[in-house]
Amino acid sequence: MPQITIDHSGSLDHVDWEAFAVELHPVIVETAAARIEACKTRVARTEEDVVGAEAAGHAIVHVTIALLAGRSDETKAKLTEAVLDLLRKYIEPEDGVTLHASAEVRDLDPSYRQFDR
Template identity: 65%
Template sequence: MPQITVDHSAALFFDQEGFARDLHAATVEIAAAKPEACKTQFRESTVTAFGYEDPLDAGHAIIHVTIGLLAGRTDETKAKLTEAVLELLRKYIEDDGFVLHASAEVRELDASYRKFER
């Protein structure tokens, strides 16, 4: 915990390592996570569809960040963290001529969540 997933269009080129580092710092500061517990996975999508537009036109790019935390954070803390994520996306993703659809959410991990390390 936290489990962070970044789903994004293939058209987005950005410093993923820098983004993850700053996102981990924000998660530690805002949600009281432990630095060594922050894990981020980037998943690139080769096809991004928007409305009825032809996906090959590449006029739109999408990025969505999901942060899974153990229960116990207030709604205010979760909202503050998602706002911080959006600010980091503004910082790390340049305007490359397409419409960027950026979003973020914080969700609570289910009580069934378990993990192991080797």
């Protein structure tokens, strides 16, 4: 915990997602009182993206941060805004492409368990 997932359009392959994650982890630590060594990020490239009736001219990125329950809605909103600010830093506007960036912070299900070896 935290479990972080970044889903992004293939047209965003040029983004340095590893650097984004390395910069995101301390933000999560500072905002949500997590431990840096507990932050785990997976980046997944989506193969097909459609927005409305169009399959071209759009790029999508969605960041999900799953935390153990107990953070206030205010803390979650603050973290979501910080994620969007960081995305703005890493993804430059591109002519003819509309970027759809979103983020959410949610609670992990009470059944969540983990182990590290």
